[in-house]
Amino acid sequence: MMRLKLVPKNTSWNFFSRSKVWIGLSIILVVLSLISFFVQSLNFGIDFRGGTSIRTESSEPINVAAYRSALSSLDLGDITISEVFDPSFEADQNVAMIRIQAQPGQEAATSILVENSLQNLKGVSEDIKFVSVESVGPKVSGELIKTAIIAVILAISAVLFYIWIRFEWQFAVGAISALIHDVILTIGIFSLLQIKFDLAIIAAILTIVGYSLNDTVVVFDRVRENLRKFKKRSLIEVMNLSINETMSRTVMTSVTTLLALISLFVLGGDVIRGFVFAMIWGVVVGTYSSIFIASAILLWTGVKRDWTKPNAEAGTQVPQ
């Protein structure tokens, strides 16, 4: 029977021959991400900086300048208007997102603000309607930022703890470096491209944390097994063998996950596109980092080779 094979049988690629190049590349990307983050920050959505976000729909084409001047008389401070495109829209469905800064002295937007904006915009485009209005006061947005940061830190530490219990500390260091690498690169791409960063993106980042670990753990699990099996071989040999053995699985899983995510990216509508983008990016970066970062760091820290005494903490498999 014919089989689709993405990875040839019995590969023996050397993943560490250029490990300095990969590590170097990752360092450059991490630095770029950090620079972008500190220079232009993130395009925070209203979840994190407060304010009001209105999604409008009208049958007439969007005229951003006209919208802006219609709203300017309301004296609302900083306003961002952008047109939204999606293949699923009807021909006469023109969608725009309007973001209004948090109004001084107020928590969530007043009904008057929304009503006035609607009236003014009706002057530009008669059949305009607001399909969604979301408003977050500064008090809540401050709390949301705090909760989000705590959630990410908590997730990373919980996972660090789990790996440390299940493996050795060197494995945990490798896995966490890969994780932090993935999180920084994700924040970096959102900062670089100024994609809206809201609460859903935090959910995506936490999923990336889970996914990236998934990959790393599978590789490490095999490394641990092979270390017991091939006591005489060098660490680099064992690791190369392990990555090659799990390569086919890594690629298969990444491809099925990407297939699902890409269909969601294309067909799932613009509301969750940013969220799905973060996950696609995370899957790609997570797969890369589990092979080139996590493993390289494990190789670099070295690992205990003496498996003669079964270590109750290190795993459930008895050496064979």
Place this chain on the structure above:
Amino acid sequence: MLQIALWKRFIIWILCAGGLLLALPNAFYSRVETFNDAKLLNETSDKWPSFLPSSLVNLGLDLRGGAHLLAEVQVSDVYEQRMAALWPDIRDILRAERDKVGTIRLQKGKLDELRIKLSNPNEIDTGINLLKTLAKPVSSVGSIGKLDLDFIGEDDEIIVRLSDAERRATDNRTMQQALEIIRRRIDEVGTREPTIQRQGSDRVLIQVPGIGSASELKQLIGTTAQLTFQPVIAARVNSESLAGSGQELLPALDDPSEFYLLDAGAVVTGEELVDAQPSFDQNGRPAVNFRFNPSGARKFGDYTAENIGNPFAIVLDNEVISAPTIQSHIPGGSGIITGSFTIEESTELAILLRAGALPAGLTFLEERTIGPELGADSIQAGKVACIVAFGAVLLFMAASYGLFGLFANLALLINVGLIFGLLSGIGATLTLPGIAGIVLTIGMAVDANVLIFERIREELVSAKGPARAIELGYEKAMSAILDANITTFIAAVILFVMGSGPVRGFSITLGLGIITSVFTAIFVTRLLVVMWFERRRPKTIEV
């Protein structure tokens, strides 16, 4: 050899069938919804057989459309009301002992405390001892033996405020009352499944599907219909008139440039109101009839008896609706509010009065309106994406693993069914990110199978025969499967605990997806493979 005990097979199939049965109503969503609505009204409907489960996956606001509000209850408002109400009693007690404590004056200052200046500062302690008779024990668990008022002497002033224990007890009561009133007001309009939840110490989360906008919802609940009946000191004055302590200056509802000078202590408040109905006055204009409870009726009766010929103000939300002159003693405790209302306004006012006054003001911290069209679009887009993702993954698995790929595909179908079954079973809410979680699960669920199949391939190379290879494949892949899924599960749990709204919806589908995918990979595909193997007994297998 490959063997699975009969009772294990039985349990596996029972679990699958049970999960799929729970998921079944979702395939006929609108039918089951009509059926459930009918059941709520104690009617019967033939849209859905009643022996089948009928719980559905709740759709979140982002999919169904509706309004979401996060409100903070200004619990300290109540302290101010309590203090204002206490002042007349304090005044009476101290005045009765004027010979000792001298003249008294209420100082202006913070609203949640009273500062009383005595002209005879040496008698502060006497004053405090006199006032202590006003303090009552706090009526709440954990504060037994504590009193509700604190009295502090400071130079020539006595400061009266609520004690900490009483503040806590009051906050609790205020929150319960606010929740109850919001619930009643929303129930008055009768919408499907509103969520009204207390969050933290002083917040209320309100989600109402199907309502047009958050503004509408706010109008319904946010209007603090604070009704009071207050003595009038001077009618029709201008805004420059100065209110003395214990007095307040309020505008008239029909003409904001006219003001009334009122005694701040209310004779009766809306809390003592038991009924309010829209009606018409003797001139045929819309009005609202109301009735007090016995204690309110007594106070109202006593006051009207003593003040015949004096005007008296009906105040709603700090505006004077009307200030009729008391014509006669009104003993029965019922009366009528007239003013320049339209019929709609009188109806709304009656609803607001009947539902009771909110005990304190609300500040809205967060509000979201999602139009039903946007929600419907999102569901549609999500469905299409799910189907395409599903198809792509099924094809890809079949192409890569042949027959074993088909086993995995069957397990994947069961898996998605189980997710929906569990979501309905536990009454979880499906949100847009939740749909993304399902799509992600479709992609990742095959991971466990991939791990197993790859392992079987490797074991086949060592040529131990197909049965042994399959057995070893499952056995050796297990540790990687568990480690990989537990780590993702940790992330899902943290999202669930820390997240809210849509994000929490995502964590639920992700977490359930992990559980069901591990179950289907370890038990269902294995059972399928074993059943196939037992029938065919192949000499060689290809994975």
